[in-house]
Amino acid sequence: MSAPAAKTTLPRLALAGIFGGLFCGYVGLTAAIPVLPGFVRERFGATDFAVGLVVTATALTALLVRPISGHLADRHGHRRVMQLGALIVAAGGALYFLPLGLPALVLVRLLLGVGEASLFTAGAVWIVSIAPHERRGQLIGLYGVSMWGGISVGTFLGAAMLPFGYGAVWGFSVAVALAGLVLITSAPVRPRAGQPDGGQPGGERQSGGHGLLVRPALLPGTALGLAAAGYAGLAAFVVLHLQARGVDSGVVVLSGFSIVYAGTRLFIGHLPDRLGARRVAAWSGAGEAAGLLIIALAPNLPVAVLGSLVMGVGFSLLHPSLALMVMDRTDPAKQGAAIGAYTSFWDLGLTIWGPLIGVVAAGFGYPAVFVAGAACAAAAVVVALCVPRPGPQPTTAT
Incomplete structure (x- = not known):
């Protein structure tokens, strides 16, 4: 008991x-x-x-x-x-x-x-x-x-x-x-058998690969990197996008996104555990895409803020959902390397999308930045749904 x-x-x-x-x-x-x-x-x-x-x-x-x-x-x-x-x-x-x-x-x-x-x-x-x-x-x-x-x-x-x-x-x-x-x-640690200072014993799940090529991190990391396009576009161009439509308070959109991002994790951050990481990742990516499309079409500040709120809820839960998918498919003794590889896709995504969204803005206008971000978020959903389901959980002696 x-x-x-x-x-x-x-x-x-x-x-x-x-x-x-x-x-x-x-x-x-x-x-x-x-x-x-x-x-x-x-x-x-x-x-x-x-x-x-x-x-x-x-x-x-x-x-x-x-x-x-x-x-x-x-x-x-x-x-x-x-x-x-x-x-x-x-x-x-x-x-x-x-x-x-x-x-x-x-x-x-x-x-x-x-x-x-x-x-x-x-x-x-x-x-x-x-x-x-x-x-x-x-x-x-x-x-x-x-x-x-x-x-x-x-x-x-x-x-x-x-x-x-x-x-x-x-x-x-x-x-x-x-x-x-x-x-x-x-912070106290609870050493496991054969591992120093809080490490974990080995298991039977996937662990192959090195650097960014840790297998369990590849598909969830790719989804995270795709989702980064929307955030990069929001941070770089939402103020200019709204200024072009005669709205001078675009920073409010960024503030709304940040507040909802934090609040979502504080109040409903348990949803990936309760409903399943795959399901929440899919809905989260769809929410990010919907929010970006609302911002792209927004004729005024209230509509743009609404888009940022929708995007913030979706984007907030996407990362922990994908991270859980990595953990569920990784040998416990290799989870550090896996989560490190997975998180690196975020850095890689920002590195790639930063210049590319500038090219999109210059060639097609500011609304295209958010449409492109929405397309990438939709692609992230497809990639996340392609992640194989984990095998049976290994039992751990206590």
Whole structure:
């Protein structure tokens, strides 16, 4: 009688450490974002290209390192790799203080991408490893809320501290990342037989492949990469799209999307667990597509906001649903590498769609950006439905 109760008990102290550590790590990572463009221009007289390179360099190493950090978390423990990520974020903040040239500053940003990938990926698999099976999707969703919350708070506080000088921002980045390290270290682990620091024993499910080619991650990752087109279009062009129609409050659409994105995961984030990851992924992709089409056709702000709300609900649940599909088809001992590969498809999608949506906007106009995003979201649904169903769950001795 006690076994079922144990399965549904949430390890609250561990979750607080993981969520809090991720939140603080992203606050430290993103506090520099709003001040870096001015810093680069002021110190180096840099071009727009150089400014963009400095700000976005982290995405390149994050894309490449996520599968590696997931593999290391599987082998050496989730907490250790997450601690390493927080340390790298703190070290990156400290390196801002040095009188670096522009190439060295780019290298610092590349290093921070390694820290971000290690922090996020190890924590994501740690969450799955300790979550009750029937609440994995919900906790994956809340983990994403912690990340986006850290990004929002970090960018706000970074901008707010700029009047006190760049050094205040750099010092804050170091301090909050170290606070994240303390929280991660405070999270207790439950070692499994033969695995250090929270690792998991092997199983009989799929694990083949390396890097982005981890087999269980390929189709769900492709669906995630396709869905990224809609988000990239919304972030880059919704303000310009509405301005072209005489609406000057396009930022409200982005705010509405962000609020609904977080609220959906907080209040109905359990749906992938309750209704099934495949079903929720299909409905979520359809919701993203519908919202994007509404935005494309919107004649005024209220209709555009409605589209952002519909898109936000769908997009919010798509990632945890697809992540569950990856986990259900992956050997437990390889889940870190699998979730790292899966998440890298998001980085890859943004890298590809960023330039392509600009080409679409230039050639066909702003509404075409959202129509193209809707087509990609529909394609994501098709890909998600092609993911083979998992085999029987392996039993785990307690």
